[in-house]
Amino acid sequence: MSTPIDLEALRARVQARAFAHGFDRVGFARVAPLDREADALRRWLAEGHHASMQWMERGVEVRVAPDHHELLPHARTVIVLAASVLRPHEDEVGPSPGVVARYARGRDYHNVLGTRAKKLAADLRREGFASRATVDTMPILERAWAQRAGLGFVGKNAMLIVPGLGSHVMLATVVTAAELRADAPMEERCGSCTRCLDACPTRAIVRDRVIDSRRCVSYLTIEHEGPIEEALREPLGSWFLGCDTCQDVCPFNRTHALPGQLATDLAPHPRWTEHDAASILAMDDAQFDAFSLGSPVRRPGREGAARNAAYVLGNRGDRRHLPVLHARAAEDASETVRDAARWAIARIERR
Numbered sequence: 631m632s633t634p635i636d637l638e639a640l641r642a643r644v645q646a647r648a649f650a651h652g653f654d655r656v657g658f659a660r661v662a663p664l665d666r667e668a669d670a671l672r673r674w675l676a677e678g679h680h681a682s683m684q685w686m687e688r689g690v691e692v693r694v695a696p697d698h699h700e701l702l703p704h705a706r707t708v709i710v711l712a713a714s715v716l717r718p719h720e721d722e723v724g725p726s727p728g729v730v731a732r733y734a735r736g737r738d739y740h741n742v743l744g745t746r747a748k749k750l751a752a753d754l755r756r757e758g759f760a761s762r763a764t765v766d767t768m769p770i771l772e773r774a775w776a777q778r779a780g781l782g783f784v785g786k787n788a789m790l791i792v793p794g795l796g797s798h799v800m801l802a803t804v805v806t807a808a809e810l811r812a813d814a815p816m817e818e819r820c821g822s823c824t825r826c827l828d829a830c831p832t833r834a835i836v837r838d839r840v841i842d843s844r845r846c847v848s849y850l851t852i853e854h855e856g857p858i859e860e861a862l863r864e865p866l867g868s869w870f871l872g873c874d875t876c877q878d879v880c881p882f883n884r885t886h887a888l889p890g891q892l893a894t895d896l897a898p899h900p901r902w903t904e905h906d907a908a909s910i911l912a913m914d915d916a917q918f919d920a921f922s923l924g925s926p927v928r929r930p931g932r933e934g935a936a937r938n939a940a941y942v943l944g945n946r947g948d949r950r951h952l953p954v955l956h957a958r959a960a961e962d963a964s965e966t967v968r969d970a971a972r973w974a975i976a977r978i979e980r981r
């Protein structure tokens with residue numbers, strides 16, 4: 631007969647390996663229905679808050695129940711891993727093409743966190759437990775599981791806030807058949823504070839923990855294809871890729887511990903100081919391909935990035951950018967980019 635595995639010792643090994651891989655926090659949640667969060671997710675979808683992200687409509691059952699047959703039938707524990715992307719003394723990067731959200735300044739976090747989480751899943755499989763790792767790649771409500779695993783709480787801005795570390799953390803999960811001791815879920819701590827709701831430039835936080843993606847700058851600059859609704863272009867301000875406004879004003883982000891190794895691995899790439907909005911606007915497909923390799927800016931693609939660059943130039947209002955805007959308005963292959971350039975020209979001329 632084989633010796634039974636000491637699950638407490640296995641849990642300690644998982645923790646130690648997670649920290650060795652550079653994660654700042656690790657927590658364990660028991661797989662059991664996420665009823666309230668499932669209702670919140672269904673309502674969010676029913677109200678159309680997922681905008682054009684139709685993939686969010688698929689796999690709702692899996693998102694709230696990782697023991698669903700499409701994910702891991704005998705799942706017992708969700709291990710949630712968090713890595714801070716906040717580096718001390720870093721504010722806006724360089725001259726930059728506009729402001730780039732902190733998570734997007736370095737290498738793509740899916741790869742950086744995913745590689746490590748996959749190693750942890752492989753370790754657990756070697757110990758005899760079916761396990762799968764994911765960073766956004768499988769449908770799972772990462773923040774809800776993170777809260778249940780005691781890593782932090784979901785704030786009014788819908789962000790997982792980790793006391794002592796803040797909300798500039800990225801998440802990865804390992805779903806495993808090993809029944810590891812669960813941590814206690816964390817209670818919500820926002821109190822009466824509404825700074826995030828008040829600061830959102832597009833009023834996208836429609837109520838406590840609910841983001842209307844149709845108005846969220848992060849969605850608009852990264853996921854949305856085609857022209858952005860005119861009324862929302864000025865509120866974009868200087869945001870070129872993603873948005874951190876609802877986190878920047880959060881009191882939980884005022885003080886934070888020094889982040890670990892992964893923040894270094896996600897450190898800003900020189901692309902953001904070597905290129906400005908005008909040069910990105912002028913890039914052809916091949917140039918953009920080389921520029922965006924391994925970066926989250928690949929997601930909006932050349933058309934989305936050039937569109938965002940034109941809006942930023944319009945909002946910055948510097949007449950020296952008129953020649954590049956006129957050139958793109960006349961010759962860009964994309965009507966979305968031509969339209970964005972025309973809008974920017976009109977906005978600069980109006981000043």
Ligand code: B12
Nearest residue numbers: 666667670731772774789790800801839841848849872873
């Ligand atoms: C789709 C998506 C988006 C969309 C929609 C955002 C949204 N709020 O849903 C867009 C493109 C707008 C987006 C933007 C951003 N995202 Co995003 N996104 C996701 C993704 C892929 C799915 C999120 C999802 O399921 N949304 C559906 C809603 C309903 O779920 P939820 O936001 O998790 O909300 C939960 C709670 O708020 C709570 N809840 C809400 N209402 C209520 C009501 C009650 C009564 C209760 C009990 C609970 C409750 O329950 C919900 C379900 O758990 C996740 C990765 C993942 N697989 O989870 C990353 C993820 C959430 N994103 C992330 C990040 C970093 C961002 C940005 C900060 C990027 C940026 N700087 O530009 C912004 C932040 C916007 C914001 N304030 O939420 C991180 C968040 C890390 C963290 N610390 O929270 C994640 C976890 C990716 C990762 N692997 O790290 N994102």
